[in-house]
Amino acid sequence: MKQFFKEIFPVTQTSITDIEEKIEFVDLNKGTVFIEKDKINKKEYLLFSGICKSFLFNADGDEVTLSFYSGNAVLTPHTIRTQHNKSLLYFKTLTPCRLGLIDAENFIALMYTHEDIKNFANQILKNELMTKLEKEIGLLSLSAADRLKNFRVKHTNFENLIPHTDIASYLGITSISISRLRKALIHK
Amino acid sequence: MKQFFKEIFPVTQTSITDIEEKIEFVDLNKGTVFIEKDKINKKEYLLFSGICKSFLFNADGDEVTLSFYSGNAVLTPHTIRTQHNKSLLYFKTLTPCRLGLIDAENFIALMYTHEDIKNFANQILKNELMTKLEKEIGLLSLSAADRLKNFRVKHTNFENLIPHTDIASYLGITSISISRLRKALIHK
DNA sequence: TTACGATTTTATCAAATGATAACGACAGTA
DNA sequence: TACTGTCGTTATCATTTGATAAAATCGTAA
Numbered sequence: 001m002k003q004f005f006k007e008i009f010p011v012t013q014t015s016i017t018d019i020e021e022k023i024e025f026v027d028l029n030k031g032t033v034f035i036e037k038d039k040i041n042k043k044e045y046l047l048f049s050g051i052c053k054s055f056l057f058n059a060d061g062d063e064v065t066l067s068f069y070s071g072n073a074v075l076t077p078h079t080i081r082t083q084h085n086k087s088l089l090y091f092k093t094l095t096p097c098r099l100g101l102i103d104a105e106n107f108i109a110l111m112y113t114h115e116d117i118k119n120f121a122n123q124i125l126k127n128e129l130m131t132k133l134e135k136e137i138g139l140l141s142l143s144a145a146d147r148l149k150n151f152r153v154k155h156t157n158f159e160n161l162i163p164h165t166d167i168a169s170y171l172g173i174t175s176i177s178i179s180r181l182r183k184a185l186i187h188k
Numbered sequence: 189m190k191q192f193f194k195e196i197f198p199v200t201q202t203s204i205t206d207i208e209e210k211i212e213f214v215d216l217n218k219g220t221v222f223i224e225k226d227k228i229n230k231k232e233y234l235l236f237s238g239i240c241k242s243f244l245f246n247a248d249g250d251e252v253t254l255s256f257y258s259g260n261a262v263l264t265p266h267t268i269r270t271q272h273n274k275s276l277l278y279f280k281t282l283t284p285c286r287l288g289l290i291d292a293e294n295f296i297a298l299m300y301t302h303e304d305i306k307n308f309a310n311q312i313l314k315n316e317l318m319t320k321l322e323k324e325i326g327l328l329s330l331s332a333a334d335r336l337k338n339f340r341v342k343h344t345n346f347e348n349l350i351p352h353t354d355i356a357s358y359l360g361i362t363s364i365s366i367s368r369l370r371k372a373l374i375h376k
Numbered sequence: 377t378t379a380c381g382a383t384t385t386t387a388t389c390a391a392a393t394g395a396t397a398a399c400g401a402c403a404g405t406a
Numbered sequence: 407t408a409c410t411g412t413c414g415t416t417a418t419c420a421t422t423t424g425a426t427a428a429a430a431t432c433g434t435a436a
Contacts (some may be wrong), residue, residue, distance in 0.1 A: 056321065058329040066324060078317065083310040087319065125272050132320070133276065135246065136254060139327040140360040141246040143424095144393075164414070172328040177393060179415050331394095332423075352384070365423060367385050 004048060004072045009123045011116040018110060019117070022083030023100040028093045035080060035091035042085055043101045045075040051162055054079065054089045064162070065170035067131070068155060068162075072096070076128040077121075094162040144173045148181050192236060192260045197311045199304040206298060207305070211288040216281045218224035223279035229270055231289045233263040238285030239350055241358070242277045248266040255319065256343060256350075259286070262312045282350040332361045336369050 001020050005011050023046070028034060030050075035041060038057065049071040055063045066089065069075055079088050081104065111118040138147050148171060152159070158167065159182070168175040189208050193199050211234070216222060218238075224231055225244065237259040243251045254277065259262055269275060299306040326335050337357060340347070346355065348372070356363040 027268070057327060060327055062329065064325050064328050066321070082314050082317075083307075088321065125268075129268060129271075129276065133254075136324065136327070137244060137246050137252050138423080140252050140357065141248070141250065143391095150247070163412090171195065174394060175414075176416090177396080180393085331421095351382095363384075364386090364425085368415060368423085371385080 004046065005120070008074065011114070011120055011122045015110075015114045015117050015120075017105075018114065018147075022102050022110075023107050024102075026099045026101060028099065030093050030095050030097075030099045032088055032097075033092040034099070035075075035089070037088065037090050038086050039049045040085050041080055041087045042079075042104045044077060044104050044107045045080070045091075046100035046102070047073045047075065048098040048100060050093060050095045051158070052091055052093045052095075052097055053166060054091050056089060056171075059122065063169055065166050067135075068094075068158065068166075069169065070155070070158075074124045076124065077104070078125070078128070084142050094166060139172055140169045144171060144177060145181050145184065147171045147173075148178065150183065163168075192234065193308070195260045196262065197308045199302070199308055201301045203298075203305050206302065207290065209297075210290050210294050210298075212290075214287045216285045216287065218281050218283050218285075220285075221278055221280040222287070223269075223275050223277065225276065226274050227277050228273050229275045230266070230273055230292050232266055232292050232295045233279075234288035234290070234331075235259045235261045235263060236286040236288060238281060238283045239346070240279055240281045240283075240285055241354060242279050243357075244277060251354075251357055253354050256282075256346065256358065257352075258341075258343070258346075264316055265313055266295075268313070268316070281353060295354065305358055332359060332365060333369050333373065335359045335361075336361060336366065336373065 001016055002013075005016055025048075028050075034052075035045075047069050051068060051070045052075075053068050054066045054075075056066065058064050075091065080091075082088060085104075085118050107117075108123075111121055138150055142150070151167065151171060165175045168178045171178070173181075189204055190201075193204055213236075220300075222240075223233075235257050239256060239258045240263075242254045242255065242264060243255050246252050255264070263269070263279065264277070269277060295305075295309075299309055326338055332340070339355065339359060352366050353363045356366045359366070361369075
């Protein structure tokens with residue numbers, strides 16, 4: 001737990017303790033859809049280990065990968081819950097994952113009583129927004145090869161840990177294309 | 189004002205009046221950058237007429253268009269547009285625009301005292317997130333031609349009102365491509 | 377009106393990406 | 407061990423998109 005917050009946004013030992021006592025820990029196998037679109041959800045999710053992704057289905061019924069998360073990280077509140085507590089997205093594990101769940105209302109209460117926890121939450125939101133902006137800029141103005149290069153910097157070794165189809169649907173290309181790009185990038 | 193809220197999210201006459209008395213109205217010529225990245229900003233923006241866009245610059249220094257807004261509409265809310273009261277994005281007018289500005293803190297105060305204004309704000313936020321998701325899905329899984337088709341449905345007649353370069357940078361293609369696609373789509 | 381500058385279109389060619397199919401590698405299982 | 411299904415690669419060909427340059431169009435100001 002200490003390490004978790006140290007990596008993301010340092011908070012006091014008191015805050016860590018107060019969060020920890022409200023957390024429910026869960027271990028999931030890979031390939032588990034643990035948040036479903038349009039379903040009621042009232043939890044916050046801390047990812048302690050493993051890799052998971054958020055996704056939707058396009059008009060053809062294919063999965064479209066929006067974001068990856070790898071421990072240690074926090075899944076973003078906004079997309080998991082709208083004002084009616086319904087998720088906008090699906091989430092699934094791509095490797096075995098260890099998650100920490102907190103009741104969202106409890107967590108909000110902690111934000112009010114602990115200034116550093118509020119700052120922590122703001123940092124999470126900021127990170128997510130910046131990541132989204134960077135991704136959109138990449139999609140709008142970079143070639144697939146450059147998007148893959150950026151992906152490698154941001155998500156080191158993911159190509160050896162999760163299916164390439166998930167990476168392809170994140171980059172907006174086919175899995176055949178990613179294979180071709182991987183070959184082309186070897187000599188560069 | 190009545191028409192504005194009627195189109196977006198109906199609120200009571202009392203709420204309209206309470207908002208209206210805190211609004212500052214502004215008329216801008218086309219091509220005016222009225223929100224700048226990294227500059228202090230503490231306002232909410234209501235767009236009563238005209239078309240504007242949010243944008244950033246990519247690594248090559250080219251404008252990347254993120255979203256379009258046309259009256260009547262509300263621009264990206266302060267909460268997700270800024271961090272520490274500094275804007276994450278640029279906004280500029282693409283036609284003459286009539287805007288209404290409200291101090292963000294004043295607006296939040298109204299949300300606490302008026303349930304319908306809070307719901308209105310939540311609706312704006314949700315719409316913004318949904319629009320973003322739809323755009324990302326399009327970028328990830330549609331051809332440029334299909335993205336243009338969708339754009340035409342969502343932004344009727346924009347091709348006759350704003351520069352095609354802005355539309356191209358929104359769709360992630362060159363202005364030459366958009367011209368080619370326009371020709372190809374005439375016979376379909 | 378003419379002239380100028382910005383925008384849009386067109387043409388040509390090269391490069392990137394998709395579609396389809398076949399092949400190979402690999403893990404799990406009977 | 408052989409079988410099976412999943413995943414990744416490779417090959418071929420068609421299509422899409424970009425780059426560059428030139429021409430056409432449009433709006434605005436002199």
